[in-house]
Amino acid sequence: MKKWFIRNRKTDYREIAKEFGISEIVSKLLVNRDIIDKDSIKSFINPSYENFHNPREMKDLVKGVRIMKQKIEEGKKIMVVGDYDVDGVISLFELYTALKRCSADVVYEIPDRIKDGYGINESIIDKAYDIGVDTIITCDNGIAAIDTIKHGKQLGMTIIVTDHHDIPFVETEGGTRKNISSEADAIINPKQEDCKYKFKLLCGAGVAFKFIEVLYEEMGIDKSEAYKFIEYTAIATVCDVVDLTSENRIFVKNGLELLNETSNLGLTELIKVTGIENKEISVYHLGFVIGPSLNAAGRLDSAKKGVALLLSDNQEEAATLAKELHELNVQRKDITQQGVERAIEYIENNKMMRDKVLVVYTPETHESIAGIVAGRIREKYNLPTIVLTKAKDGVKGSARSIEGYNMFEELNKCKELLGRFGGHPMAAGLSLEEENILELRKKLNNQTTLTDEDIIPKLYLDMQLPLEKINYDLINDLNTLEPFGKGNSKPLFGEKGVTVVRGTILGKNKNVLKLKMIMRNGIYIDGIYFGDIEEFENVITDKYGIDELNRLYNGNCRLKLDMVFYPSINEFNGRVSIQIVVENFR
Template identity: 60%
Template sequence: MAERWFVKNIKADYKHMSKKYALTELVCKLIVNRNIIDDEMIKSYINPDFDKFHNPRGMKDLERAVDILKEKIDQNSKIRIVGDYDVDGVISIYILYKALKRCNANVDYEIPDRIKDGYGINIDIIKQAKEDGVDTILTCDNGISAIEQIKYAKDLGITVIVTDHHDIPFVENENNVREFVSLSADAVVNPKQSECCYSFKQLCGAGVAFKLVEVLYETLNIDKRECYKFIEFLAIATVCDVVDLVDENRVFVKKGLEFINKTTNLGLQELIRECELTDKTLTVYHLGFIIGPCINASGRLDSAKRGLELLLSEDEENAVRLAKELVKLNAERKEMTMNGVETAIEIIEKNGMIQDKVFVIYIPDIHESLAGIIAGRIKEKYNVPTLIITKAEHGAKGSGRSIEEYNMFEELIKCKDLLEKFGGHPMAAGFSLKEENIDEFRKRLNENTTLSDEELLRKVTIDCVLPLDEINYQLIDDLGRLEPFGRSNSKPLFAEKNINILKATVLGKNRNVLKLKLKTKLNKALDAIYFGDINEFEDGIGSKYGKGELQKLYDGAYNDVVMDLVFYPSINEYNGNTSIQVVIQNYR
């Protein structure tokens, strides 16, 4: 697949910076490349620790929310937490529920059903709360756009506190000017409110919940260190909600990983064992691709309450049973996702859709909770904004995933006459529409788009040119200081041109790993590994150099193959031996 390669070249006084922070110039360059430039941010980035937390009292309405909660706890009024069914929602509830229980509150929780109720607090949940004698509703990871629902709760005489991190909803007046909508809740805690002075706006829902707990504990004279116990859970939510891994989020994940590797939470221990991770040091990868999806699977295919029950579990037998159920559900989810992805690829390739600049794919029979995951996989494969639509109880429902060059939310606004409901942000969106409008919707999105062919080429952003001969253990160690990697703190990528390949070997039982021996400019040999499409690699070499040269490459014979490589240096540990190897991300 054709790509555009860019080398970042940001001007800065790296010598001065290197002295000031006692870092190598290379590390300084990588930090600046991640847009971490002011002094406070750099210090927080280099030493992510609890002392880098911002004062939670700076968040609008947070102290008011705590005062209300304190009063309700003193009066033994019934508090109900209403969360969301994804990982961030489940963990937000966990943090608030455990904290309020610790404060002797009369508290329970409710999670809407993904299919039956859809996202966020709804009228039925509020009616039920009133019937159950609930005095106060506390939302987490939702609520900021529930204008009508909250007004309804207020009319019934219920106290409402909203904690959320999603964008503030707006209406466009007749001049297309956006007016932000305010809620009738008693307190609204969300750093994205324009009148909120809190300096870090990128918290996930559980991050906002944690900030509330910090002040709640302080107010009730509970030792601050007790609320740090929640950070291992907060790390999972922060990684899975794909928020920027800088500032406080970086502290949550860095510290959370230290805690989770020694966790005493029964549910997490069992889940780690059931996922066969007991002997591994857990990383961002394990949180984002193994642990998180298991907690998420219950909200997708069953009830999110099972994921929450696992974390709250205090009985070993129960924890074992729930962990097994979640892993099984996740395996089902994976298989259903694979089938959905294959169907989507077939539709694109066979129905002449491959020329579209925006994919709108209708697969009536996939589970609607998987539409977003499938959209993400298709977007990754083709680098095209993708919307997957499935049949719902009434009409059709869809979920979209985008590329940097395409603001999906803004593009949906242009088609709002075709949609029943929609919401989201530049990179992802959810919507519903009538089945008969799908073709028109596809046509309109493609006619409206200003995406050029060039913008649809995959972008590869390289941090800097790094000669293979400069790679050593110390450099790899320095790069380790930048972990954990994630959104806005991506793994550094380096490149070098005109590298001779000495030998190639295909490994793995599915022939899906390519091991290469590279020749450096100083005539040393260096190992490299590539996890991409091997057939594509072979076709590329074959068409450029001929089949004979490809064969020489596999035989380790003298050959003419020369490549430009984009890579990340790493350490390979095998049978107790360690050696340096580079992981190849892209080649040409």
């Protein structure tokens, strides 16, 4: 069972509500998400283009744009180098399309996930040189490519980096860290220490969009033309799991509106083939339908297929590419499930249930889905997880972490056992020799300070809310906070001692539990639970006995439960009513 916590930020949310003309509940929800300064609140409430920050404040952005303008005017050959995930594909598509609009002589390249690994490399530099490329601009990569960029500069190339990843560093003998940078002619990344840009959490496509804003201005193109890229930036923003606050919220809120009316042939065909045509496109569809389809090409084929889909101006070609991407994603789902099953079997066979950090080696798992498998295992056991697979050279893997365990820092303590590694607190990638796997598992577990308490799943509630206080106005207020995601989680409320009078199992697969409850004012309200019904039944049986569970299903019980929930609207057969979506119970 999860451990519940109520957020309790000490700020005068009543004063915020009064100043900005919002309800006290919405004010408290904003405060709980650390949205407390006036500019952030204003931008959150009104996520319009006028609340974009000035892109010219980003370090080296104007410099990079002016270099690019000069190269375009001189007719120099330009190459855009992206990456194989959704963010890399979309940021490349945006820059390539914008440079074409500016009449640039431009080509593009994406590394192969298996052969090349992440980001720009020397073989890409050499290929660019061989075809006469004068200038390279990276997107969603390049900040850590110190030696690669040095190689490009030695060949006489001009190189512009646009990226959003953490700044690389070296450790001195005293253990302090010193940031390092490449010899690129312009380095555009809001995370640089001396970058004064107000928002640091853009994805790669967000940084590319900022570049395009200024490029269009400098090239005499109406800046509003850049806004057509917002629908694509929205996809990358959701799929790269950056915080949906400030400018990211502006991208996603407005991008969803544009996507629902998209004129992009490739996206239109992808929406059709994935079965979400005539549905309102939401954050869910970006993160779990469109994004994974674009991602699947980079995992199992070539990410260039995703770029080709977005660039396509031929309906037949777009339909073919969309079908291929969809089929690749179906295949990816199948091999992911196989990978998860292998990982669980490995954990059980190797008696790892007492480990605080799971190091799983399944050589047959496709290395492109190691990160997804690690994420699924992390969710199942709520433990930091590393999934390793057999690669062309040694062993490669991906890591996913939990709150309170800094995966990058912990791997850094084991660097003598590793080849290459990199990442951040919640995720990392690594390589090592096969003979070091067992030692890595031992060292990570011996050095961890994680306790049994730390690995209990945590659920954060925004506030206690009596069910009888729920009404349509409150639900409308909550809807204004959408889209939900990282940094702006769906609000969760709690209530103790809710009286449940009936339970009904619904759904084709019997996987939905409907609960009828009676509120303190004597009025009934429905609740819907999409969790583990068997677990629910076991909890009731263990506490009250099988007879009480039978009475629940027969509709003659008065069961008391504490609940975590989210209020929503249920529309069925033309009837509209308020219901709660039950997230957890005890």
